[in-house]
Amino acid sequence: MGKLKVGIIGVGGIAKGAHIPGYLRLKDKVEIVALCDIIPERAQKKAAELEIKHVFTDYNQMLEMDEIDIISVCTPNYAHAPATIAALNAGKHVICEKPMARNAKEAAEMVKAYKKSGKILTVGYQWRFDPDIQALKSLIDNGEFGEIYFAKAIATRRRGIPAWGDFLNLEKQGGGPLVDIGTHALDLTLYLMGNPQPETVLGSSYTKIADKGCLNNFRDYDPKDYQVEDAAFGYIKMKNGATLSLETSWAMNIMDDEIFGTEVYGSLSGARFHCGKPLTVVSEAHERININQILRRDKIGSNYHAEIEHFVDCILEGKEPLVKPEEALNVMKIQDAIYASQKTKAAITIE
Ligand SMILES: NC(=O)c1ccc[n+]([C@@H]2O[C@H](COP(=O)([O-])OP(=O)(O)OC[C@H]3O[C@@H](n4cnc5c(N)ncnc54)[C@H](O)[C@@H]3O)[C@@H](O)[C@H]2O)c1
Known part of the structure; x- marks a missing residue:
């Protein structure tokens, strides 16, 4: 099996401070292949620095990339539910930043999409x-x-x-x-x-x-x-x-x-x-x-490093993640x- 391919939605503080460095540590297991931000310069700047080929402003376009296995949702809370649901529906494993969504109604929709997808969904409770x-x-x-x-x-x-x-x-x-x-x-x-x-x-x-x-x-x-x-x-x-x-x-x-x-x-x-x-x-x-x-x-x-490594290992080894979607919904x-x-x-x- 080749390396898992990662796409990141939202290239702000938590993406640059935690998710990207977390994946970069795991070079033998994963490769970041795409970045997406509604502010184009944010994704472009980071992509140029890390030699990442694909840059998007619309995550739906990024999710059309078949080669992507993993999505990190690092946007403000309003986009957690729609981006996570779209990614799960596109057949990707997802780690979504905390809180799971803006409210329990949105979080329940995410749990529904997760159950239907057969993919892994976890939430960024790194503590x-x-x-x-x-x-x-x-x-x-x-x-x-x-x-x-x-x-x-x-x-x-x-x-x-x-x-x-x-x-x-x-x-x-x-x-x-x-x-x-x-x-x-x-x-x-x-x-x-x-x-x-x-x-x-x-x-x-x-x-x-x-x-x-x-x-x-x-x-x-x-x-x-x-x-x-x-x-x-x-x-x-x-x-x-x-x-x-x-x-x-x-x-x-x-x-x-x-x-x-x-x-x-x-x-x-x-x-x-x-x-x-x-x-x-x-x-x-x-x-x-x-x-x-x-x-x-x-x-x-x-x-953060331990969280990202655990998420990747769950995908590679078919394990359940420590932070389960139903717990984040609670x-x-x-x-x-x-x-x-x-x-x-x-x-x-x-x-
Ligand atoms: N786990 C932690 O301890 C921790 C720490 C900080 C932030 N966070 C969480 O991470 C999330 C982001 O926080 P941040 O500090 O990185 O914010 P930020 O404002 O620095 O970055 C968010 C980025 O998302 C982009 N964005 C907004 N809407 C988008 C969309 N629809 N599609 C693509 N990109 C979009 C913004 O342009 C921005 O670049 C929040 O949900 C926050 O709660 C978690």
């Missing part, structure tokens, strides 16, 4: 591949946490508004920090909890700071363009009785500059993973409480329910 998370997941799967009945998903920034591209545009993105960074923490926490089915969601979302114009660690922006929430919170009860609490913000008057992480609390042990700090596990053994700090080992590459259902709960001032039941 699952973090070595600390994998170590923690092994402990949990070995039963060392007992029953996990409470967990926290945290993705908060004091001032960290991604003011480039379409991130402030509600129609194009579907939301603010909840769908941008909260989605990662939520997925990670659900993964560690064993992906329980969500049942009831009470949520709040606020726009109190960013729409007025505030200091921003990333770049200046015009507050008139700000259309999404700047903070969101959720309290999610699972069908198995467990509870998950979620906090996320791009702008909030919090003490830490930024926290990204997850905490899981079980009947036998608890753990805290906050990015940039050692993973900490607490458990009761030998009649005393032990707190162990597990330092990062085997950091073989970035989580994340979307919780996000939708948080926004719906804010509007209705009531708890939302997830069917």
